[in-house]
Amino acid sequence: MTLEEKIHEYSAPAELFERLKDDGARCLACAHKCVIPPGGAGICKVRFNNSGILKVPWGYISGYGLDPIEKKPFFHALPGALTFSFGMLGCNFKCSFCQNYLSSQALRDPACSEGGIQPAAPGKLAEAAREAGAAFAVSTYNEPLITAEWSVAVFKEARKYGIRGAYVSNGYASAEVLDYIRPHVDIYKVDLKTFSDENYIKVAGGKLSNVLKAIEMIHARGFWLEIVTLLIPGFNDGEKELESLAAFVAGVSKDIPWHITAFYPTYNMTDREATSPETLLKARDIGLKKGLKYVYTGNTPGQGFEDTLCPSCGKGLVTRRGFKILNNSVKVTKKGKGLCGNCSAAIPGLWK
Template identity: 40%
Template sequence: MEIQEKEVKLYKKEGKDLRCLACAHKCLISEGKTGICGVRQNIKNKLYLLVYGRIAARHIDPIEKKPLHHFLQNTSTFSIGTVGCNFKCNFCQNHDISQFQEFYGDKILGERLSPSQIVRQAVRSSCKSISYTYNEPTILIEFVKDTSRLARRKKLKNIMVTNGYLSLESFNFIKNYIDAMNIDLKSFTEEFYRERCKASLKPVLETIKRVYKKGIHLEITTLIIPGENDGIEELKNIAKFIASIDKNIPWHISRFFPHHKLMYRPMTSINILQKTQEIGKKYLNNVYIGNI
């Protein structure tokens, strides 16, 4: 079974170092080190995926929980994730696996499951799809592709729940195997992405446009955090941006609960969520309140 660390496809050599091409960070990785994600490591001048076939979380979920409201409605999806992430969100609800180094050091956690085993379990569970979720699937894009290819043969759909930080190389690598994406648009300011996620807004916007242009089913989620990204103008800008692509793209506005390093922020009030929905409906046809 292919469940050991595996050499990845998306990288190139630059002198004595390796340039990872999986996400928009495009980390330059020296011998023995990993990228920001913590799971793509330079071992003897080759880049390996340490979490290939190492599943840290798996569940059978209603597809609406992803959330996807306009794709395979009222079906179950086989959800899987590993440790690691290319963002460092200080409000992450899955920080124990996404930012695993803070809790477990370099130890790679997860049960060993090959792509074929995952597909068999999804079929046996009467799921109609596999969702790559919980942590960021872009950092294990080769494993996602291998699993997606097998899933297609069993007539299963493939879903990515992602922060949208795909590189162009990564998007082109996976685009023909993914049927739906829910992309987190966490804010509409570079400041938020830089300070709260250690990332950038621009690549996320580019991914959203690419996904729509390719014809992959697209829904967008924004977690509304009081005092962080709940300003009226910012929310308008998010809605306007989505509408500029297609006013029928579903926008999910999700309730924040204190997590990780943002325990001092209150949970989002129903009133704020309703006002955000009202703003969204001025520009978009499908605006949903979630996580309540």
């Protein structure tokens, strides 16, 4: 059985779509909003039109893992919490520097076709998360927006055990999908890949403006939002570009944590060196100058900029080494608000 045949076997009717005339379907799960004729598939290749009904991935996972929440990365959501991460196959982007290309590009690139799948049921995944002691179930590894119905089914089961839902996403979201997942997802990480529309289209296959609009919508809907930028030499590390990017994030909210992570050559982008620590530090300075209160550097443990400091008094609140929490002195109020343990300034995030 080919991978495409397997994908068709593991499918269920979509909730995020509208029917069009002549058995056409418009998918609403991401900002591409593909119009799909009968027998066709969307850009992501995993949502397809079966006689006027959109069918979507269901009943399988490509893999799962138990990770600290810092690895996703979320730094302002229950530091040190364990996550149960699961993924499917496919993506609505085609980034040449993808770090999960075996699962994300499995249907697009024959070199990735080893991405295997195993049958799964939402209740069983939730039970596994509970047995492991996970605080979050995380839809990740591939793009969760394109498998939104499945992730919500898993999150509904997980919520029965008090486990919260999380998205690790490229942020190419529609308003419809955000409204659909909001009751089930508490925290949302967006990969903001570049601030150049030309590069977004060329490398990822999507429009920058749609990602920016989604970031505003995610924030406005009250998800706890953190943003990551993989800093790639010669691609997105120009000073002006980083200034524009940081100014945009600060314009949405200065409280949004911005993670700047180091690139290492991978997949189809092996023509350049890894990001230098100096470049990361330069980007961090730019973020702080634009008013962002929490700017972290990642993939370079021990640099000292992975700790959460109080923006009011400067006291170290959460000390990290890699994915380990060495100290956490955020005070948590009865209502779950985070406060600096020293000066009681509000520290935004999900702390309880």
